[in-house]
Amino acid sequence: MLKVWIAGSAGQIGTAINQVLDPMEMEVFNTDKNELDITQTDEVLRFGEINRPNIIINCAAITDTALCEQEPELAFRVNALGARNLSIVANKVGAKFVQLSTDDVFDGQRQQPYTEFDLTNPRTVYGCSKLAGEHYVKEFTQKHFIIRSNWVYGQGNNFVNRVLEAADQNRPITVAAEQTGSPTSAQDLARIILYLIRTNEYGTYHATCKGMCSRLDFAKEILRLSGKTAELTTVPSSSLDVSETRPDYSVLDNFILRIIDVYDMPSWQDSLKEYLTGDASHLA
Numbered sequence: 001m002l003k004v005w006i007a008g009s010a011g012q013i014g015t016a017i018n019q020v021l022d023p024m025e026m027e028v029f030n031t032d033k034n035e036l037d038i039t040q041t042d043e044v045l046r047f048g049e050i051n052r053p054n055i056i057i058n059c060a061a062i063t064d065t066a067l068c069e070q071e072p073e074l075a076f077r078v079n080a081l082g083a084r085n086l087s088i089v090a091n092k093v094g095a096k097f098v099q100l101s102t103d104d105v106f107d108g109q110r111q112q113p114y115t116e117f118d119l120t121n122p123r124t125v126y127g128c129s130k131l132a133g134e135h136y137v138k139e140f141t142q143k144h145f146i147i148r149s150n151w152v153y154g155q156g157n158n159f160v161n162r163v164l165e166a167a168d169q170n171r172p173i174t175v176a177a178e179q180t181g182s183p184t185s186a187q188d189l190a191r192i193i194l195y196l197i198r199t200n201e202y203g204t205y206h207a208t209c210k211g212m213c214s215r216l217d218f219a220k221e222i223l224r225l226s227g228k229t230a231e232l233t234t235v236p237s238s239s240l241d242v243s244e245t246r247p248d249y250s251v252l253d254n255f256i257l258r259i260i261d262v263y264d265m266p267s268w269q270d271s272l273k274e275y276l277t278g279d280a281s282h283l284a
């Protein structure tokens with residue numbers, strides 16, 4: 001039986017991995033900040049050496065982009081040094097290592113999807129700290145999967161749940177006019193992670209649902225599929241506070257997944273339909 005350690009297990013993606021994995025196939029060690037703070041180097045090493053997982057999945061991070069701008073030291077401590085600590089222990093116990101990362105490592109200034117081979121150029125503290133985490137993973141482990149995704153939603157605070165809440169409370173919804181991305185459900189991201197960890201196809205991956213849309217079209221589809229209504233308006237990204245200020249163009253090209261041709265991500269619309277209605281016919 002594979003032993004899998006999920007750090008940051010209470011977050012959106014950690015929760016989704018727990019929902020889609022088969023507990024008959026894997027023994028799972030779930031830890032979040034309360035059980036094991038990934039910035040505590042000695043504790044992280046001790047936990048890994050005692051439990052000796054075959055696979056470590058790092059879902060722990062400071063993902064609040066506004067908080068990262070306010071507290072860059074915290075962002076780098078968790079997103080960079082935390083990833084380093086888990087990488088060191090993965091290397092020590094011979095485990096495969098999965099590092100979740102983000103489109104925020106790019107500057108979002110162009111109008112063409114970014115491949116894994118495009119040059120990174122983060123503009124935010126969040127993006128810089130996540131890129132530093134990627135570098136540590138490459139420095140300290142060999143058997144790694146760095147998986148960058150985009151516009152992820154699952155159980156937690158995310159765009160889909162904010163739109164639903166605003167509609168329920170009859171509040172108007174304001175979205176950034178320029179933002180384009182590929183909405184990706186945490187469960188579909190979890191499925192590709194669980195697929196990749198069974199392979200030896202190490203390296204950096206872009207893994208988002210297929211297709212792209214504007215924030216406005218994303219909000220419209222959320223309302224349509226949930227049968228709710230709300231007033232939608234667009235404003236320039238620059239007029240929104242930093243928590244909403246993300247790269248304008250966040251589209252990732254799943255280039256490596258496409259050329260190894262072993263795994264097909266669903267369309268963002270099918271993925272959203274499963275999340276909102278439970279209709280998973282696209283998986284059949």
Ligand SMILES: NC(=O)c1ccc[n+]([C@@H]2O[C@H](COP(=O)([O-])OP(=O)(O)OC[C@H]3O[C@@H](n4cnc5c(N)ncnc54)[C@H](OP(=O)(O)O)[C@@H]3O)[C@@H](O)[C@H]2O)c1
Nearest residue numbers: 008010011012013033037038060061063100101149151152
């Ligand atoms: N959501 C997205 O759109 C998206 C897109 C691309 C990539 N990613 C990446 O995917 C990963 C997971 O994202 P997510 O959406 O699941 O994030 P999330 O919901 O914010 O979950 C992160 C988890 O990490 C925990 N954590 C924070 N500091 C910690 C520490 N020092 N030690 C241990 N745990 C700690 C958090 O606890 P608290 O909540 O108590 O702080 C939270 O439970 C992150 O690396 C993120 O950068 C996310």
